[in-house]
Amino acid sequence: MYLRDLRGSEDCLYLNVYSPQLDIWGASKLPVMVRIHGGGFTTGSAGVEMNGPDFIVQERVILVTIGYRLNMFGFLCVEEPGDAQGNMGLKDQVAALKWVQRNISSFGGDPKRVTIAGESAGGASVHLHMMSPMSQGLFSSAISESGVAINPWAFTNEGRSRAFRLGENLGFKGNNATELIRFLQSVPAEDLVRASHKAFTREDKEYYCVVAPFPFVPSVEISDGSVQPFLSQNPIELLNEGKFFKGPFMAGVNNREGMLLLAAIFGKDRSEMLKKFDSRIPKLVPTDLSSQRGSTKEKEIASSMRWFYMKNKPASEENLVDYFDLTGDLMFIYGFYKAMKCHCKFTSPYIYEFSYEGVFNVFKNVLGEDSMPGACHADELGYLFNMDLLPEAPSDSHAYVMRNIMVKLWTNFVKFGNPTPQNDKSSDISWIPSHSSQMSFLKLGPTIENKSGVISEKRMLFWDDMYKKESSLKNKL
Template identity: 40%
Template sequence: MADSEPEPVLARPPAGALRGVSARTRSRGAAYFRFLGIPYAAPPVGPLRFQPPKSALTWKGVRDALKFGNHCVQFDLINNQEVGSEDCLYLNVYTPKLPEGTLFDLLPVMFWIHGGGFTAGDGSDILYGPDLLIEHNVLVVTINYRLGAFGFLSTGDSVVPGNMGLKDQVMALQWVKRNIASFGGDPNNITIFGESAGGASVHYLLLSPMAKGLFHKAIIQSGAAFCPWAFTNQPRKNALRLAASLGCNSTDSNEILSFLSKVPAKKIHKSSVKLFSKEDMKYKFEVIFPPTVENAADNSCFLPKHPLILSQTYKQEIPLLIGSTSKEGYLFMRELFQDSSILRKHFEATVEIMRNFSINHVSHDSLKHQIKKFYFNEKPVSEEILHQYADFQTDVYFGLGVHKAAQFNTVNSSSPTYRYIFSYNGGINLGKVFVGASHMPGASHADELSYLFYPRIYDLEVDSGSDDEKMQLQMTQLWTNFAKTGIPTIDGHPAVSRTWPAFTRQQPFYIDIDKNITVQKEPFKERMSFWEQIEKQVTSKL
């Protein structure tokens, strides 16, 4: 169903009056209101580049909130072009009803953080149309945050401590906390959720003292601070490489900051992309500027210690729903589906990434031998073992990090942790279409997104009564019921219509989200046990 002719509507948050529009959901024609491109922080330009976000100025009169704000500077993977502006710190509010009178029941707030490897993505409805969620009577907020060097460059000291993009997310949450009641949202019932780098961001927000008290529930989808692409111990190395590539060979952090502050944004972005060659990127996945521990002692510090240390010492009593897809690894096999001759080199690069990230006390050859024996039954690395290779890629880049995040949360939080694996292979699995894996079984990275959102870039109308429509209803009920109550349930479902067992180390329950949703035990049991044995080898050598 197409949107009806929009009618203007006003909201009056403390930040200033906003003019939005009425709309209708594409799926069922339910009425809601859209307020787009709302500034939650001052534009991080000029002297504010590489700095923590500053509060946005309030405004007088009525500000139009009719179109999305600028993308942050990035390479748009969908349209294959460079886009964006440094002036990009905007959020969007979608609400099924605006407050009327003093007896109005405020709505649960769902605060979405997009993925994209900390280098791409935005909060617009290109991929994240709110239609399916809105129909469950929740308010949805989506945001932009700084990406790439602009969001995560760090000189490894207090000059540019890094994590600006994560601090943007905190600033957006603070804005929501102050203003969302004016849109009908409950500032005391905010659920943060995100996928991939957005999922890792949710994990970081759970660990950061800076975010304490800003949200009440959390959903982590296919990402965690423990994933090898989501953290670096050596941020300074790439900051120096970037500065040198642009003509500054100084190792003085203040000189580097002064130099990079004057370079045009497009030049910084182009040079950032070139730090890894296209040949390298065929074989391995690394984020050039990910989050890092900050060398700062004041209130501007988002991540004061390594996430593993924070996971064992810092507590937020927040109910958590956390999971991944069954075949995340397809994301990194796009080149392999086109040319399997690079498989052996691809395998060698992945082994080295994992070794460098967390298990560098095990030799490359030893780790390689153990992986081949466990995943491939010592068969040669060839096209014959692509299914098993997908499991290997799934675990290295996502599965192990998500599993460890869930385990640590059960130890340090008295609030429940719920686990899921999304394995449904339907007609609108978003990730499999993108990577060319439609012929493969299971669910790829990002496949669950089109069962939660309406991505307007694709024509994803589903047939009434189809399995895909049923999955959309089930997924959105799980997510929105969790936002409402802290328990992920599906109305009338035989397995999950009421509280189902939480995930603990002693009783590791999870739900398998497939055509038939079932409660299972010990997700990826043998594979996680394999990596736990590898880590024991590391411990014995320390």
């Protein structure tokens, strides 16, 4: 992923505003969706290629797509006050949200009805804005798709070591942060990007290449008070303490999140994927369960993972989907589950699971994984945004109808803070919000239905049990 031809520019702080045709003579102001793109805080853009506004704008919602600095340009952190204390990319997003507050009324938008929405790293960004004092008052509701702040790829406590490791691999010697920053500023941008994977240690690459493959991501900032930090506390602590935005919140995941990452890493060659199948499992053991690679403890946990997900069967086409579930749970779904449990203690979020399969499933179709059941990471985007890479579909097709339903749910939420308001007579769907006393979610599949409980409950309880055992062992020491 780091050796492809590079496209993009450091000069990236632009935004796009799309609005329906407006009646400028006294028309009421329209609600606004500010979309934050995904890409692991490393790739992606606000361009129309993946953010086509047509369907959103048709529902009388203004769409704003924003750019922000990525990779080390946006997230280099030396864990000291100064020029690289971290989260510059998130502060770029704050600047865009402030611009919207100042200017969106000139485009027919209502600054009091701004929904921030994002997918993957964009979803994690939304979740972080919900926790940051810097973002207070800049939005009125939030949508997070397939990304929360406590996913393993969305946050790091290792910013300083990664920054210095990057410098060392480019020729820097020393331990002074100011000198490191000055050195990195002298290195051509393309060289920095191509060397970014060297910020990982050799041992870390074995784990992070699958579960958290992005070295420069959000982190806690060390501030001397002269500059307001975006994030001054670990996100899991903020969630547990209820220190987050309590307004309308919609969030969800796709049921085969892990499909994209495995295809990206192993390629489309199934035989090659299957050869690496079993050997990868120990390398997926979460570092907060076993920090020592190759240890007896790691092997025991890997054995439990192999038994639970694969029933100890050898790798084959038949159980490849189980490996997708394992990686998807580690990367996305277990963190999402923990986050939603915290939110439900204080609020009533609208939770969904997207499992629909059709011609607009973006990455599943691009990757050629149409033989695998379920919805891949980012597949829902084709049902929300117009994309040239997707085929057309007849207006009477199920996929076309599903796209209309999805757009209506999302834009209703932007308008009303409720995806299925009582005054909407165009649909018979009634999305029940989740509560601490009864968690629930809307299943967006071939049929659409409310389900009680949590998404992938048996698998989530497996991980709960693994962490409870680890906590019990620590308490005995």
